[in-house]
Amino acid sequence: MAACGLDFGTSNTTLGRIVSGVPTLARLEGTHVTIPSAIFFEPGREPVIGRAGMAAYVDGRPGRLMRSLKSVLGTGLIEETTPLGRERLRFRDVIARYLAAVKARAEAEAGEALDTVVHGRPVHFVDGDAEADRRAEDTLAEIAAAVGFRAVSFQYEPIAAALDYERSVTREEIALIADIGGGTSDFSIVRLSPERHARAERADDILANDGVRIGGTDFDRQLSLGTVMPLLGLGSPMKRRELDVPSGYFHDLATWSSINRLYNAKTLREIDETVRDCARPDLVSRLRAVVEAERGHALAAAVEAAKIEASDGGTAGIALDFAQTGLAAGVDRASLAAQTETLARRIAERVEGCLRQAGLGRAAIDAVFLTGGSTRVPHVRAAIVACLPGARVVEGDTFGSVGIGLTLEAARRAA
Incomplete structure (x- = not known):
């Protein structure tokens, strides 16, 4: 089975696989390894995804642009329909068409079918509703199966980012991973080291996970x-x-x-x-x-x-x-x-929640690893870093760390 890691994000998507022993993100749109999570439906034509779909809309071509697709998971909208020309399509079918196109592009580059996937997921698709959260993951699993993945599993996105960061760690440390994306802000506290990176079972190294449905x-x-x-x-x-x-x-x-x-x-x-x-x-x-x-x-x-x-x-x-x-x-x-100070403060509050969950004080955190597009917003970054003033700040690949980590996890699970 050919395995891949799929980071289907609210704003952008990546898909990676192991190439010559190295986790590598597929070129999903021209030379770009990231593709906007957007799809444009034009009457009488095949849907167009990513930058090309957004450009078609901006150019004024007749049709319907849909973006921020992931945000409907866990909500009642997922089963609702939207008019697209003469037909009505469920939102879950819109997501399926988008992901099927992403999968096809990655398979064309790989030269083989991809039938095993580790999907990224936020710590909470929906805040404070465990049942809705479960439904969101189940829906995404059903969509993945519908587009041709035979084996589907999930990993928290900040844990995936931790696996990417760990490749550069030279000694044991405890890190807070902050993945601030388009739809959610997710945090993990993880014990990392070169020796631990080689272990198949890492459950004991994950000290806390928390998140909130706030993003870019x-x-x-x-x-x-x-x-x-x-x-x-x-x-x-x-x-x-x-x-x-x-x-x-x-x-x-x-x-x-x-x-x-x-x-x-x-x-x-x-x-x-x-x-x-x-x-x-x-x-x-x-x-x-x-x-x-x-x-x-x-x-x-x-x-x-x-x-x-x-x-x-x-x-x-x-x-x-x-x-x-x-x-x-x-x-x-x-x-x-x-305009957005309250959102930044609510995101930073999850750092305190993670520390409480892990039973750790601020001084126990050696590093803060930042990834996700919204870490570029200065007052968001400042609010997170201020919670851990003694920790070293490490910049991740803004849009690629989660996808690389999911690819590493997919290879481990498929071995």
């Missing part, structure tokens, strides 16, 4: 709600002064996995009624323009790009010409931190 897409949403959506009418009054414009439209428009809910005639009629009855029709008419043109994903992508630019220290403009010519919002590092 939540930062996008909060930034959008605080910076962009007020320009489209969020928080503005109705003519009856005791009421504000209904906020549900704005929350859906700011949430990757909910944007497509707005694209229907009923919602447009409701927004028309709101325009008629609100005190600032000039603002809410912008909302209607975005929804009617189905530019919600373009708006979300612009907010995400601004978050990344602001994280790197720049000042970003979010062009809103599809709402009104010349309209724009500005974001810098300070405004990003102000």
Whole structure:
């Protein structure tokens, strides 16, 4: 059996296998070993995944873009359908089509079928609901089987990242692994060493696992709600002064996995009624323009790009010409931190939870290993590092460490 490690992320996906004894990530899109977890459905054509799918949408080709696919696992949305041309497809079938395309690309590079997979998973798909968490894993296992994997198992994503980090460890240490991704923030405390790396059974080395369903897409949403959506009418009054414009439209428009809910005639009629009855029709008419043109994903992508630019220290403009010519919002590092400070604090609280679970004090942690795209957000990184001021900070491969670790685990389990 040919084994692989699959990191199906909220924002990006990788798939790795052992090549000449070395864990190697497949080139899934051109020369890229990461591919955005996005799929574009165009009437009469095969779906297009990744950057190409997002580009097709941005270019204005007719069709439906779906992104942040993983976030529906463990929710009632997974069995719901979405209209795609003349057919309706369940969200689980959308995920299956995406993963089948990823698998096919990896198999083409490998020159053989991949029938065994170790899937990454967050510590908690769903916070505080063990049954929903179990359903989410079961659903992902069913989808993996449906796309052709005969043997499917799972590993926590921060544990996978620990296996990647351990390859560079020269002495025994206790490390906190922080994997802050697009949909969840996950932590593990693990005992690592060169000698332990060679062991088949590592259960005793895993001292704690914890996580929270907060990730980069939540930062996008909060930034959008605080910076962009007020320009489209969020928080503005109705003519009856005791009421504000209904906020549900704005929350859906700011949430990757909910944007497509707005694209229907009923919602447009409701927004028309709101325009008629609100005190600032000039603002809410912008909302209607975005929804009617189905530019919600373009708006979300612009907010995400601004978050990344602001994280790197720049000042970003979010062009809103599809709402009104010349309209724009500005974001810098300070405004990003102000809009999302509560999220960063909630993520950092899981570090304390991990320490309590492991029965360790802060001084016991030798290193903090950081991976996942949201570790690039300065105040998130700072909040995590501040919890363990005496620990050495180690930078992982932002988008590849989990996939490499899953590949190592897949090889071990298949041996």
